[in-house]
Amino acid sequence: MLRVLTSNRAVSLQTVAVDIVKVASRLGVKATWHDRIIPSFELRKNGDSAIIVMAIDPLIATPWILLARDCNKGKVNNVFYGTIEGKVNTRYVYEWMREVKFIANSEYTKNKLVEAGLIVIDVVRHGVDLDTVKQAKSSKTIGAEYMQRHGLNPSNHIVVLTIANSHPRKGLAWYDRVIEEVEKKDNSVKFLVITEDKGLNYFRNHENLVVVADFGKLPRLTVLSIIATAHILAIPSLSEGFCMPALEAMALGTPIVHTELPPLMEFSTGFTVPVREISYFDKSEVGPSGIIYEQHLYDVKEFAQVILQVVDAWRNWRGEIADWRRKSWSRAKHFDIYNVYPKLVKHVVEVV
DSSP: OEEEEEOSSOHHHHHHHHHHHHHHHHTTOOEEEESSOOOHHHHHHTTOEEEEEEEOOTTTTHHHHHHHHHHHHTTOOEEEEEEOSEEEOGGGOOGGGGGSEEEESSHHHHHHHHHTTOEEEEEOOOOBOHHHHHHHHTTHHHHHHHHHHTTOOTTTSOEEEEEOOSOGGGOHHHHHHHHHHHHHHOTTOEEEEEOOTGGGGGOOOOTTEEEEOOTTTSOHHHHHHHHHHSSEEEEOOSOOSSOHHHHHHHHHTOOEEEEOOHHHHTTOOOEEEOOOEEEEEEEOSSSEEEEEEEEEEOOHHHHHHHHHHHHHHHHHOHHHHHHHHHHHHHHHGGGBHHHHHHHHHTTTSOOO
């Protein structure tokens, strides 16, 4: 049995875990996923193999990295499939962590791990389930109804969507200023932000902004339908290791605006905002962090201007939107989960 293990808190990584199981099953491999740690002795006793899907934070993820090390010692086939949004804080890296086999989700992640002296055996970028994407495209009424419940009508107004947790690296404090700049120039553009309760605190009262604390609470199809219904997906993040919503929006045909974050530039077809400065911070929401977050800072006026350019394309240059959609769909198809994840599964299971 292949066990795909991840945290009970990381929504996007749970999606990755579910998709890996789908791919393994199609390959004829018995597989299941768990949002908890399964001890290595239990995996060994059952003859299981394991793929651990986690952010590579040597402080917070120590038990998960230890599980991978113990699996190695117990002859349990395993890999640690991970992401990181900055440099590894090496003060929390122990020598035994250097025995673990990591697979990175981007070249950016790989480079950061190698810089810290960790073993990276492959790069496998995240995938998107195109079957679910097609279902979401045909179920846009779900997204439209969600917006209407919150006072937004995508048939009458341009709706700019953002979906992000409340971590400072997601840039919501910066995004509040971006919204202010857009409002100064075009007061008809509507903004919808789906975040956590803590994320509500980043925003002032804007006439055209709706903030909903539904992050992590909505069914997968609903989330994708909301993305498909929006006119623009804005990603104000300062730090990312990959960014699944960008790939999902590409597949769904929703134009993306984001900064020139290195991992996104590896795959994205989005409308980009220049990075003006890079800074670092090593604090989590609760204290020290095993990640030194690499913040890619931008000019909020430039971010607002790119949003307005896409708004103008929607209103006056629909051909440009159609061209973008064709290019993005062609790119996104390469990231079909059934194209990318077999490589990952084959690292731990022999596939006939």
